[in-house]
Amino acid sequence: MNPDLTPSPPSDAVCSICGQHHALEDFEPALGLPDDYLAVPVAEREVRTLRGSDTVCVRTLDDSVRQYYLRCVMQFVVDRDRDCAWGIWVEIAVADYRMVRDRWSDPRQAEQPAFAGRLANALPGYLATKGLRGAVRLTGPTTRPHFVLDRDQDHPLVREQVEGVTRAVVQRWLHDVMA
Numbered sequence: 001m002n003p004d005l006t007p008s009p010p011s012d013a014v015c016s017i018c019g020q021h022h023a024l025e026d027f028e029p030a031l032g033l034p035d036d037y038l039a040v041p042v043a044e045r046e047v048r049t050l051r052g053s054d055t056v057c058v059r060t061l062d063d064s065v066r067q068y069y070l071r072c073v074m075q076f077v078v079d080r081d082r083d084c085a086w087g088i089w090v091e092i093a094v095a096d097y098r099m100v101r102d103r104w105s106d107p108r109q110a111e112q113p114a115f116a117g118r119l120a121n122a123l124p125g126y127l128a129t130k131g132l133r134g135a136v137r138l139t140g141p142t143t144r145p146h147f148v149l150d151r152d153q154d155h156p157l158v159r160e161q162v163e164g165v166t167r168a169v170v171q172r173w174l175h176d177v178m179a
């Protein structure tokens, strides 16, 4: 194949940090599991965790504390004309966890009022994102729930979700997630 005929990626897809191509247009940064799940020693996971594709439960060895997590997306407007969504996990209350499971296939689940959650991941490139408060809204049986950070928190991620970000910020996210 003649390398001259290979289409070059759009210039904004070339990372200004490392020079690699991070597929800015079709890749969204995602974190695979809640941090609390990853903190459970591998030998204890069979006993202490319950892991689905969109929900995770973690309990202490004596079962005195149980925590519930839901896979969500956290949307950001990029350069005012498109969206980028982080795939993240949110810790939610047990009552909301049960409600989500009950309504998982319900075509009208988006009518459910939003409920409170806390970001369950440390995002690369940020300090102290785990525990940030927000609202979870179900969006439909085939789409992931949305997580919107509460605006009363003084944190760069909150400001970025309110005000939007530039392509350069998304490029840094992708760089940090791939690193």
Ligand SMILES: [Zn+2]
Residues within 6 Å of the ligand: 015, 016, 017, 018, 019, 020, 022, 174, 175
């Ligand atoms: Zn890079």
